[in-house]
Amino acid sequence: MADGKTLITDVDHKRYDFRYVESSDEYIREEDGFTEEIIRRISEEKDDPEWMRDFRLKCLDIYNHMDMPCWGPSIQELDLNRIASYVRHKTDMKNNWDDVPDDIKETFEKLGIPQAERLSLAGVGAQYDSEIVYHNLKEEVAKMGVVYTDVETAMKTGYEDMVREHFMKLITPTDHKFAALHGAVWSGGSFVYVPKGVKVDIPLQSYFRLNAAGAGQFEHTMIIVDEGADVHFIEGCSAPKYNVANLHAGCVELFVRKNARLRYSTIENWSKNMFNLNTKRALIEEGGKMEWVSGSFGSKISYLYPMTILKGNDSKMTYTGITFSGEGQNLDTGCKVVHAGCRTSSVITAKSISKSGGIGMFRSSVVIEKAAKESKCSVSCDSLMLDSISRADTVPAMDIKAFDADVGHEAKIGRISDEAVFYLMSRGMSEEDAKALIVSGFADSVSKELPLEYAVEMNNLIKIEMSGHKA
Amino acid sequence: MTDVYNINTSPALTFAKLGMNGDRISVNTSLIKKENVEQYIFGNGITDTDDIDEALPGGAAGQDIDRLLSTESRIMTVKGNAGITISFSGSGVIRRVLKVARGVEAEVVEVVKGKAPDIALNSTSYILEKNARLKLIRIQMLDKDTLYVDDLRAKLHEDSYLEVVRLDLGSKRSYIASKVSLEGKNSEYKAHGDYLLNGSQRLDINMIAEHIAPDTVSDMRCDGVLLDSASKIFRGVLDFKSGCKGAKGAENEDVILLSEDVDNQSLPMILCGEEDVEGNHGASVGKISxxxxxxxxxxxxxxxxxxxxxxxxxxxxxxxxxxxxxxxxxxxxxxxxxxx
Amino acid sequence: MTNEIILEIKDLCTTVGEEKTPILRNVDLTVGRGETHIIMGPNGAGKSTLGFTVMGNPAYEIESGKIFFEGEDITDLSADKRAVKGIFLSFQNPIEVPGISMRSFLKSSLQQITGKRIKYSEFNKTLEEALSLINMDPSYVDRDVNVGFSGGEKKKAEILQLLVLRPKLAILDETDSGLDVDAVRTVSQGIRAYKERYGGTLIIITHNAAILEALDVDKTHVLVKGKIVETGGADLTDEINRNGFEKYTDG
Incomplete structure (x- = not known):
């Protein structure tokens, strides 16, 4: 099975773990914690319009009055008074890699971002700590009217009304404590607008790197795909490992208009000191289609459940996700969907792998409103347990109020079959390779949804996890 | 004294906003009277006894409900087939422990009827000794203005087999709390519950199969039909504890919705802390194909x-x-x- | 000799699914009472669709054309009304109905179709006669409808229903597929009994000549890509069995 070995190539374990220590004179770093003075300073630094400053302050107030979520993994270890809300290099956003400061440029080169841009992307955004340091969109795509920048720039370049109309309208600050926190301190992220009927053939990608220890990343992603348009957006994230807690509380708000399609792919590999409390939500109008592809490998604790509201008649959603929980990780992932329009459909396919004491929880919610006549939903969830010190839990909730709904649900839990391992070993494979191959096969339904380079990356991550990550 | 009690709290929580993590009931304890509940036993398969020397399993209804179980348990031994009718005529609590002796094979048919607008609480613990086999058929046909709490617990010793067949037709609101602990190696549990709800009936189910010993098997099925403005929530849990090597569990649900005003909630869970297990669940909800x-x-x-x-x-x-x-x-x- | 017309399909076009994929294209078919018609054609030609459309399956949309049964327009009738009129469809994949025995299912089905209450003694006689015609073990009728039946048993059970319900027109959709030689013989015995004893009319959808050996075929129709491309007598069946459909599908 020489092919198997080339499929899972050797990788540098340190690929995500290198780091540059920021020197105090090159970086601006806010003091730890979240206070009104800090929020005002961030707002001033960003030269926010007044409504945005007021919104931030309102969010801070909501944050101060809200309780922590009561149903998920414990986040007691996360001391919010010891998180820096804002860290940035004293450079502006560039559209040429040569202009990006050396330490940051090298970071992204090691992560393969400029190379990928040359090869296969229509546009790239790169965020380092709190700010976007690089943004570029291929000229021919820009000519079609596609806008791809960060939210701050969008507000200053003629899209303020559009931002104001959509900003935190899907994920409201009262949704949960970390949504409120995000509203107060958000910084960076992506703004994408695809005009009516425009189909972007190759993906756009934003990459988020949190380099500073004890800091938070609060990027805001807003994508509006206008009627009949089509785009694929890829989000990647990573961070080096520290001994102190880092926090990621981004928000992603996606608007898919009539007959439009959006594919949103994420490969998340935060370091294992990260609290990843991210919120993603999409609103789909008539005939629109939302496709989520999600691979979760990193972080210490994750709360991640992309939510789709199928508002328009005949709108559709698919979610394909995989989560790999290793030593010291408690990854609580899944998805949510609300069927509100008639004849809406959703297909949820989730895979979970638990190993070396990792805890994987698949948590989902499917709501079919009374008005969502003739809607369909199917949920399938597979968990693989690689040893008996790990956990794999499945908690799928369904609330069906439409009597002519068609809802199917399946879940399976099990282990790698000894026979399969033996079969591969009898063909000359080591046990470790055999298991890695089987796990890659298990993950195949997700990797085949990814562009080739990312599928390879995902297989690399599986290989790293299977051999025991040396942090 | 009217108090509020948490009931059927889910062993694993889902998003709080869905309101599916458990329910609360208000109970006026001063209305609960011993004479409001009668138990009739038919056949000679069941006899009273006083020997009970092992810890009883906890219930799926939750600790709050345990506070309502102030009455003494009646302890009985099952040696053969029997019928039991439990009849309520007002607020009442009945609490029983039935032990199926080693090697005994028996079928017990229980019918629950009568009327209790405030609360009818039926708490039963079955202990199946080694090699015991019990088929328990429980038919609930209480009057339509009853609030019913059915707290069923079972502890399965080595090589024992419990089959529970239940049919829920009556009462206005009912809570089925069922927890079966597969503590003995090779023990097996099979449950098949059906319900038919119309009018504004509500059924709240919390069903747990706890796999503790190796090579244990469970198979839970819960099917039903909802009409009018009836509503139902099903929480089903396969809980594979670390060490239950070779265990197999399945849970299935099939719900037919026949009216525009029904509400059907399902939370079928698998909790797993053991590698060497097989767990499956499936659900299908909707109209008839x-x-x-x-x-x-x-x-x-x-x-x-x-x-x-x-x-x-x-x-x-x-x-x-x-x-x-x-x-x-x-x-x-x-x-x-x-x-x- | 020309028989009285029992079924007449005129210029029928059907589609399936949200995408309205066309299946049947301008199909005309006339069947006389007591006749036996064979529908042959390659996979995906629309043979099953033809059966389903005559039996009123709502999954298939009639875009244009009409279906007449005994001179009456039944194009818009639901399946149960067509059954009452005397049309029967034997399913390629009969559905399982857990919780109800074949015996009580058949009895209530017969009562629905005839609109009469039927006495147990009378029904049991009918049932026993039907069972013996196809050598079927009587214990089958006390099992739930099709539940746990093998493929062959399901097909035999459909023929059993045919012999109990005794419709005026029976459409048999691949009743012979997946059967071994003995089972094919039993099933064709049942079909012959239906024709001879009860004067039945048959439309048989098949790939296989074996089932036809004991029957006098009146007409053979070749269905390709939703169109009847040729109609002939019994000899056309033999020819297709020798040469296949190539001459219709090429080009």
Whole structure:
């Protein structure tokens, strides 16, 4: 099975773990914690319009009055008074890699971002700590009217009304404590607008790197795909490992208009000191289609459940996700969907792998409103347990109020079959390779949804996890 | 004294906003009277005893409900087939422990009836000793203004087998809390519950199979039909504890919705801390499949008759297991009454 | 000799699914009472669709054309009304109905179709006669409808229903597929009994000549890509069995 070995190539374990220590004179770093003075300073630094400053302050107030979520993994270890809300290099956003400061440029080169841009992307955004340091969109795509920048720039370049109309309208600050926190301190992220009927053939990608220890990343992603348009957006994230807690509380708000399609792919590999409390939500109008592809490998604790509201008649959603929980990780992932329009459909396919004491929880919610006549939903969830010190839990909730709904649900839990391992070993494979191959096969339904380079990356991550990550 | 009690809290929580993590009931404890509940035992398969020397399992209804279980348990031994009728005539609590002795094979048919608008609480613990086999059929046909709490617990020793067949037709609001601990190696548990809810009936289920010992097997199935503005929540848990090597568990749900105003909630969970297990769950919710209706129509049934036939046949699976034809007829009449 | 027309399909076009994929294209077919018609054609030609459309399956949309049964327009009738009129479809994949025995299912089906209450003694006689015609073990009728039946048993059970319900027109959709030689013989015995004893009319959808050996075929129709491309007598069946459909599908 020489092919198997080339499929899972050797990788540098340190690929995500290198780091540059920021020197105090090159970086601006806010003091730890979240206070009104800090929020005002961030707002001033960003030269926010007044409504945005007021919104931030309102969010801070909501944050101060809200309780922590009561149903998920414990986040007691996360001391919010010891998180820096804002860290940035004293450079502006560039559209040429040569202009990006050396330490940051090298970071992204090691992560393969400029190379990928040359090869296969229509546009790239790169965020380092709190700010976007690089943004570029291929000229021919820009000519079609596609806008791809960060939210701050969008507000200053003629899209303020559009931002104001959509900003935190899907994920409201009262949704949960970390949504409120995000509203107060958000910084960076992506703004994408695809005009009516425009189909972007190759993906756009934003990459988020949190380099500073004890800091938070609060990027805001807003994508509006206008009627009949089509785009694929890829989000990647990573961070080096520290001994102190880092926090990621981004928000992603996606608007898919009539007959439009959006594919949103994420490969998340935060370091294992990260609290990843991210919120993603999409609103789909008539005939629109939302496709989520999600691979979760990193972080210490994750709360991640992309939510789709199928508002328009005949709108559709698919979610394909995989989560790999290793030593010291408690990854609580899944998805949510609300069927509100008639004849809406959703297909949820989730895979979970638990190993070396990792805890994987698949948590989902499917709501079919009374008005969502003739809607369909199917949920399938597979968990693989690689040893008996790990956990794999499945908690799928369904609330069906439409009597002519068609809802199917399946879940399976099990282990790698000894026979399969033996079969591969009898063909000359080591046990470790055999298991890695089987796990890659298990993950195949997700990797085949990814562009080739990312599928390879995902297989690399599986290989790293299977051999025991040396942090 | 009216107090509020948490009931059927989910062993694993889902998003709080869904409101599916558990319920609360208000109970006026001063109305609870011993004479409001009677138990009749038929046949000579069950005798009273006083020997109970092992810890009883905790219940799925939750610790709050345990506070209501102030009465003494009646302790009995099951040595053979028997029938039990439990009849409520006002707020009442009945608490029983039934031990199925080593090697005994028995079938117990329990019928719960009567009326208790504030609360009818039936708490039963079954202990199956080594090699014991019990088939428990429980038919609930309480009056339609009753609040019913059915707290069933079972502890399975080595090589024992418990089959629970239940049919829930009556009461206004009912809570089924069921927790079966598979503590003995090679023990097996099978449950098949059916319900038929109409009007504004509500059913709240919290069903747990706890796999503790190796090579234990569980298979839970919960099917039902919702009409009018009835609502139901099903929480089912396969809980594989670390060490239950070779365990297998399955849970399945099949719900037919027949009215625009029903609400059906499901939370089928698998909790797993052991590698060497197989767990499966499946659920299907919706109307009866078009293919089946069409097949029946080609054989001359109009659509309504086809639906009725399918629902009747669903309940036949349960009622056909009753040997007592009088009871079977009473149940069939009740089902026909709801469907017509 | 020309028989009285029992079924007449005129210029029938059907589609399936949200995408309205066309299946049947302008199909005309006339069947006389007591006749036996064979529908042959390659996979995906629309043979099953033809059966389903005559039996009123709502999954198939009639875009244009009409279906007449005994001179009456039944194009818009639901499947149960067609069953009452005397049309029967034997399914390729019969549906399982757990919780109801074949015996009580058949009895209520017969009552629905005839609109009469039937006495147990009378029904049991009919049932026993049907069982013996196809050598079927009587214990089958006390099992739930099709539940746990093998493929062959399901097909035999469909023929059992045919012999109990005794419709005026029976459409048999691949009743012979997946059967071993003995089972094919039993099933064709049942079909012959239906024709000879009860004067039945048959439309048989098949790939296989074996089932036809004991029957006098009146007409053979070749269905390709939703169109009847040729109609002939019994000899056309033999020819297709020798040469296949190539001459219709090429080009």
């Amino acid at each position: 078009d293919e089946i209706i069409y097949y029946l129509m080609t054989r001359g049934f109009d659509e309504e008759a086809a639906v009725r036939l399918i629902i009747r046949s669903k309940f036949n699976n349960i009622t056909s297991q009753l040997k007592n034809s009088d009871l079977r007829d009473v149940i069939n009449r009740q089902i026909d009454g709801v469907l017509s």
